Amino acid sequence: MTTKIRVAVIGCGSISKHRHIPEYAGNPNVELVAFVDPVIERAEAFAQQHGGKAFADVDAMLAEIKPDAVSVNTPNYLHAPISVKAANAGAHVLVEKPMAVTDEEAAGMIEAAKANGVKLMVAHNQRFMPPHVKAKQILESGVLGMVLTFRTSFGHPGPEGWSVDGAGSWFFRKEEAIMGAMGDLGVHKSDLIRWLLDDEVAEIGAFVGTLHKEGTKIDDNANCVLRMESGIIGSLVASWTYYKGEDNSTILWCEKGVMKIGTHPDDQVIVELRDGTVEKYKVGAISTNDKQETSGVIDAFVNSIVTDTAPPVPGEEGRKSLKVILSAFESQDTGRFVRIQN
Known part of the structure; x- marks a missing residue:
């Protein structure tokens, strides 16, 4: 029995509801351990449904849960800062598109993932x-x-x-x-x-x-x-x-x-x-x-972690797009x- 990848979903809006959360829940290699949203009720609803803990604050979640991987499904301006925080906390990062709002931010995300030895994938489905x-x-x-x-x-x-x-x-x-x-x-x-x-x-x-x-x-x-x-x-x-x-x-x-x-x-x-x-x-x-069809993104991200291979849409590709x-x-x-x- 392999150890499951402990995943936290950051941002509990529609993309999480329709794609990320059900696809993680359906992946046998994943355990959903945390949900983060400033509207705490949204995070709590998913925690009740799938297990794990609800948080209103990203920093508190990263410090307490120490997830293996995260999905960053927030408003665009938060994609880069939260992705960098997660990478610095040692978590693999799947970030929604656009990966950042400036080229400098995108470069910083790629650098943070490399410096921490974690994977960075952009959800270009x-x-x-x-x-x-x-x-x-x-x-x-x-x-x-x-x-x-x-x-x-x-x-x-x-x-x-x-x-x-x-x-x-x-x-x-x-x-x-x-x-x-x-x-x-x-x-x-x-x-x-x-x-x-x-x-x-x-x-x-x-x-x-x-x-x-x-x-x-x-x-x-x-x-x-x-x-x-x-x-x-x-x-x-x-x-x-x-x-x-x-x-x-x-x-x-x-x-x-x-x-x-x-x-x-x-x-x-x-x-x-x-x-x-x-x-x-x-x-x-x-x-x-x-x-909604299965996006393929979650399974590809999880597979890259399980097999320790490069994700199919790495940060460099997201940056070019x-x-x-x-x-x-x-x-x-x-x-x-x-x-x-x-």
């Missing part, structure tokens, strides 16, 4: 979604030849329908969220396109703005033009105003045809070759706010294309 895994396999097979252009989009009606606090959520408070649709959805797509194409974003031009959400200075829409290091060009869209329903789709136009990912409700990956061949793959859905988003804001602010130093 799009890499684990079955349609995206299948799409990468198809790309690597060479059947489509070179990717030339792409469009990747992620939009939904906004966090008010998802967050435990509804319209009063921290997602809309600039000082806590720092960034809106771009930090929530855009960073998923910058990570996905980097991973799918095995390529880095070299340059970005972006329009980022608040078009419809009232009483907030947080961005609710972004439309970006990207040029990859290989020369591939494409667009990245993030939106909190897709009121008719969620869209998480990517289309890759290639030398020998086109691949459509997440554009059809049943055929999650469609390959249309120039010779007229059409291949459709039913590989399992992409998780949505309305229909964050840089794309930060550069989009810089482009909006300056009215110029921004070169990204990788």
Whole structure:
């Protein structure tokens, strides 16, 4: 019998409720030992359900419980400081995206994990979604030849329908969220396109703005033009105003045809070759706010600890995906294309 990994979940909002906590609870290698939330009742409810102890304060939890690993599922501005505290306390860290709100913070998190000999993983779940895994396999097979252009989009009606606090959520408070649709959805797509194409974003031009959400200075829409290091060009869209329903789709136009990912409700990956061949793959859905699928993130994080191997989305990868988003804001602010130093 192996010793179970003692995990503390920091932040008990929707992402913890729907993804982290049930997935940890379902992992045979994990014991949930602590829940932390400033609204102590939320932490207490999960402690009653899963065992472990409830805390309102991170420092008190780390000192008393000394967990082996933590999930950091807090408002964005706390991701870096809490991750560094946890690493300094000797805990492996799984942090929600965006991993930080500045590049300096991201670098500090990576450094803290290295200095303490712990793992740091960023919860970029799009890499684990079955349609995206299948799409990468198809790309690597060479059947489509070179990717030339792409469009990747992620939009939904906004966090008010998802967050435990509804319209009063921290997602809309600039000082806590720092960034809106771009930090929530855009960073998923910058990570996905980097991973799918095995390529880095070299340059970005972006329009980022608040078009419809009232009483907030947080961005609710972004439309970006990207040029990859290989020369591939494409667009990245993030939106909190897709009121008719969620869209998480990517289309890759290639030398020998086109691949459509997440554009059809049943055929999650469609390959249309120039010779007229059409291949459709039913590989399992992409998780949505309305229909939760297992993210794959928790099992991958736990597995990296159990096997003492590098996590599949290390801090360095999260940092590169964050840089794309930060550069989009810089482009909006300056009215110029921004070169990204990788």
